[in-house]
Amino acid sequence: MKRAIDGSETRFHEYLDRLANAIGHEDRHGPMQAYLTGLCLSGERKSIEPMAARVDPRHVPSKHQSMHHFIANAPWDDLALLRVARRQVLEQMDRHGGVTAWIVDDTGIPKKGKHSVGVARQYCGVLGKKENCQDAVSLTIANEAVSVPVAYRLYLPEEWANDMSRRRATGVPKDVKFLKKWQIALELIDWSLDEGIPVAPVIGDPGYGNVTEFRDGLTKRNLLYVMGISENTTVWPPGESPLPPVKRQGRGHPATRLRRDDTHHPLDVQTLAESLPKKAWHDIAWREGTKGTMESRFVFLRIRPAHRDYNLHEPRGIEWLIIEWPRGEDAPTKYWLSTMPADASAEQLVRLAKIRWRIERDYEELKDEFGLDHYEGRGWKGFHHHATMCIAAYAFLAAERARFSPPEPLSFLRAPPIPEGFRPRGSPSPT
Secondary structure, eight states: OHHHHHOHHHHHHHHHHHHHHHHOSGGGHHHHHHHHHHHHSOOSOOSHHHHHHHHOTTSHHHHHHHHHHHHHTOOOOHHHHHHHHHHHHHHHHGGGTSOOEEEEEEEEEEOSSSOSTTOEEEEETTTTEEEEEEEEEEEEEEOSSOEEEEEEEEOOOHHHHTOHHHHHHHTOOTTOOOOOHHHHHHHHHHHHHHHTOOOOOEEEOHHHHTOHHHHHHHHHTTOOEEEEEOTTOEEEOTTOOOBOOOOOOSSSOOOOSOBOOSSSOOEEHHHHHHTSOGGGOEEEEEEEETTEEEEEEEEEEEEEEOTTGGGOSSOOOOEEEEEEOOTTOSSOOEEEEEOSOTTOOHHHHHHHHHTTHHHHHHHHHHHHTTOTTOOOOOOHHHHHHHHHHHHHHHHHHHHHHHHHOOSOTTTTOOOOOOOTTOOOTTSOOOO
8 A cells, every 4th residue: 555655666666767767778777776776675785795685586696797797897977877866856855945055075984905996094984083994075965854965986095096006906097186075075066066956055064164275165166155163263353354464665565465463363263262251152953853952052253264364465254153162061062164144044054054964864874774885896986886876775765755754765675585595605604
């Protein structure tokens, strides 16, 4: 009865058809459908052989071979499939108010060894320390009801970018150069602008917000932002600006750079926050969580960022400084800079600053439910093909949730029974 009511199964097969049209050659249609179905089926491991066993348990070797070739070697366009996945979600996102935010972020994928593309000893967020891992940058479109990544690219550390032997072994394209994560994020943003994705304020954590060049890049693209910053970021307090250039007399070029001195200088945002009176702080609620209403104390100030403005000829523009200081904490816990309009409401600013929870949930489900971090190949193409298929599978789930919020929107998917005695390679022997 449920199938007849919500039509999830019909929509799933229609979605597979649209993906097949985008992927091109007919020989790829079957492996693509098998791979996406394998990602959607229940199972702890979403690498190729376990998925082949779940999708077609009586023909595992041949199914494994076709799925492996499709992911690791077939020359299909990731962006074409991501367009289909994006449209699937945008149709439902519009029902919930449209695109509210573009969220930039990156995620680490722990890896043993050193031969998989992009693996290096670097900070891995999921482990909270430096460790061998891959790291990928993404751009997600979101509102408070639904979200999905629309662009995803592996970060290639400098040691990899300059190693021709490892580049050739893993198939890194010749035009891929070393870029910092914030530079990759700007390229993903440029692609999204070219694609005509509905524009929204850009949201990011301090890993991006601390980079003045990144924030300036957003402003040059006429994009608003709400970006996290660290407590040592310096700003000019409300009503203050750097000193004008000194006036020189006599010959020579006049001074043009802004100034500061021992008595007139910017403050770090923590010092500024701690100098504010209690009446400056306001209790703001932003959404309902699993444990009730989420709220905290905030202050909202109109300031000028001060980063190296002694090298500038004009002061930086006035922006919002948002500071969170929860009750019971000894010091403020979070800070944001924002170029939202001066008449933006406190509630709007907080809701945008806090909407990053969407990407945290997306990554959690992409990894736990769809195996984003389960790919076992080493190559550039396979890494991105696998991520694209994970995002495509997740997009269908996100759209179905936005449509009905069913508890199990993919419950119509059932794996065929596995033949008695079959064990995928690497699984423990029966006792």
